[in-house]
Amino acid sequence: xxxxxxxxxxxxxxxxxxxxxxxxxxxxxxxxxxxxxxxxxxxxxxxxxxxxxxxxxxxxxxxxxxxxxxxxxxxxxxxxxxxxxxxxxxxxxxxxxxxxxxxxxxxxxxxxxxxxxxxxxxxxxxxxxxxxxxxxx
Numbered sequence: 172x173x174x175x176x177x178x179x180x181x182x183x184x185x186x187x188x189x190x191x192x193x194x195x196x197x198x199x200x201x202x203x204x205x206x207x208x209x210x211x212x213x214x215x216x217x218x219x220x221x222x223x224x225x226x227x228x229x230x231x232x233x234x235x236x237x238x239x240x241x242x243x244x245x246x247x248x249x250x251x252x253x254x255x256x257x258x259x260x261x262x263x264x265x266x267x268x269x270x271x272x273x274x275x276x277x278x279x280x281x282x283x284x285x286x287x288x289x290x291x292x293x294x295x296x297x298x299x300x301x302x303x304x305x306x307x308x
Contacts, residue, residue: 185225188260189256189260193254196265204267208250208252208267209240209250212242215244218244219284219288220240220241220242221241221242221280223240223273223281223284224238224239224274224275225237225239226274233257234258235256235257235263237253237255238253238254238255238256239253239268239273239277241273241284243284243288245288247285247289249281249285250267251267251268251277251281252267253265253268
């Protein structure tokens with residue numbers, strides 16, 4: 172099984188939790204097209220799957236988070252996904268999105284990794300996310 176990585180190629184706390192949530196989601200449910208595409212990306216060892224943004228939201232007293240993921244294959248082609256999960260990291264929704272639909276930080280990371288994969292050169296500086304919650308789109 173694959174794994175989600177965060178900036179700098181590390182597997183941070185959020186990524187570890189998201190990996191567990193995705194593993195549970197894939198084994199328990201969903202054969203929806205977006206889930207199948209994400210599962211293929213997740214299981215392919217040649218695909219790098221980056222957690223590029225987390226947006227914390229609260230609606231009607233319920234807290235949840237939206238995770239933006241970008242999958243790049245070795246040719247630099249990409250697929251983007253948004254996963255919505257509750258406070259217990261139970262996946263509540265998954266959709267495939269276009270790169271322009273990523274959050275602000277997600278777009279910065281997308282551009283950074285795309286340049287690195289297509290040119291083979293690292294961009295001058297990796298984006299640095301601030302620790303404050305992102306406003307909802």
